[in-house]
Amino acid sequence: EPKGLLKTRFKPRPIIFSPYVCTENSFPCEGPNPCHSPEGCPQSYWATGFKLTARGRRGTHMAEFPWELNSCCRTKLFSSLSCSFLYRNVMPKTLDGQITMEKTPSYFVTNEAPKRIHSMAKDTKLIVVVRNPVTRAISDYTQTLSKKPEIPTFEVLAFKNRTLGLIDASWSAIRIGIYALHLENWLQYFPLSQILFVSGERLIIDPAGEMAKVQDFLGLKRIVTEKHFYFNKTKGFPCLKKPEDSSAPRCLGKSKGRTHPKIDPDVIHRLRKFYKPFNVMFYQMTGQDFQWEQEESDK
Numbered sequence: 001e002p003k004g005l006l007k008t009r010f011k012p013r014p015i016i017f018s019p020y021v022c023t024e025n026s027f028p029c030e031g032p033n034p035c036h037s038p039e040g041c042p043q044s045y046w047a048t049g050f051k052l053t054a055r056g057r058r059g060t061h062m063a064e065f066p067w068e069l070n071s072c073c074r075t076k077l078f079s080s081l082s083c084s085f086l087y088r089n090v091m092p093k094t095l096d097g098q099i100t101m102e103k104t105p106s107y108f109v110t111n112e113a114p115k116r117i118h119s120m121a122k123d124t125k126l127i128v129v130v131r132n133p134v135t136r137a138i139s140d141y142t143q144t145l146s147k148k149p150e151i152p153t154f155e156v157l158a159f160k161n162r163t164l165g166l167i168d169a170s171w172s173a174i175r176i177g178i179y180a181l182h183l184e185n186w187l188q189y190f191p192l193s194q195i196l197f198v199s200g201e202r203l204i205i206d207p208a209g210e211m212a213k214v215q216d217f218l219g220l221k222r223i224v225t226e227k228h229f230y231f232n233k234t235k236g237f238p239c240l241k242k243p244e245d246s247s248a249p250r251c252l253g254k255s256k257g258r259t260h261p262k263i264d265p266d267v268i269h270r271l272r273k274f275y276k277p278f279n280v281m282f283y284q285m286t287g288q289d290f291q292w293e294q295e296e297s298d299k
């Protein structure tokens with residue numbers, strides 16, 4: 001069974017995973033493939049492509065997708081397929097009472113995504129998980145570092161000119177955290193009422209609270225509640241209690257909650273100053289105060 005299929009026991013509204021966004025016949029993924037690394041995406045998938053045989057229209061073909069690839073590679077592969085009508089045609093249909101979900105973090109910062117998604121389905125509901133952009137940048141860097149240990153330090157990458165304190169806003173780890181900028185792009189196509197902003201910080205402290213907002217936003221009954229979570233101290237994250245269809249509790253994987261490197265406090269301070277006006281703008285745009293200015297220290 002495909003791993004990416006988001007199944008749910010919350011009948012009568014099962015959720016299926018059906019990732020396609022593109023309505024234009026273009027290839028959105030340009031530039032080097034970040035998944036081309038020994039521990040990343042196997043080169044052979046890119047060299048030969050995978051078997052996409054449309055055996056039926058109701059999901060059997062999904063098994064042909066190389067779900068064993070990591071999420072980065074799957075996203076890359078999805079992106080390359082998303083503009084193919086073949087791909088679109090072989091996706092399972094969304095049946096009555098089902099919600100189709102697609103989870104690709106990079107869409108939030110992809111210029112063409114709002115227009116494409118809007119032209120595909122203008123009533124799409126959008127959920128964005130945001131966290132303090134400084135912590136986000138460090139987390140992003142930590143993830144890259146885990147794959148490429150030879151990269152320069154965070155402090156080096158963060159600045160165009162450190163003496164002048166000039167932040168390098170073109171570095172993706174930093175650029176992605178300028179949420180107001182990206183949101184502006186989405187608001188050209190979608191009203192704010194169609195976008196839910198989930199606090200990444202609150203998702204850890206109060207997962208049930210954030211999930212309640214998600215369920216309300218999607219028009220679902222509040223089925224996921226406090227009773228489904230417990231806090232795993234070792235992991236530092238909430239975990240799901242024993243799911244009905246499995247014997248073990250479910251925590252986030254090894255790639256979540258990596259220890260972040262210790263960053264020079266001056267650099268943190270400079271970054272906080274850099275983000276402050278953008279954060280304030282973001283709070284005004286969303287009508288939500290995420291309180292990132294109040295966090296005293298980073299992880």
Ligand SMILES: Nc1ncnc2c1ncn2[C@@H]1O[C@H](COP(=O)(O)OS(=O)(=O)O)[C@@H](OP(=O)(O)O)[C@H]1O
Pocket residue numbers: 071105138139140142200203204252255256257258
């Ligand atoms: N459910 C939930 N609640 C709170 N925080 C979460 C959750 N899922 C992922 N994370 C944290 O988000 C950071 C990036 O996660 P991902 O690896 O999933 O990102 S990505 O999809 O690969 O881009 C990464 O942050 P750090 O661990 O601080 O580096 C994840 O731990």
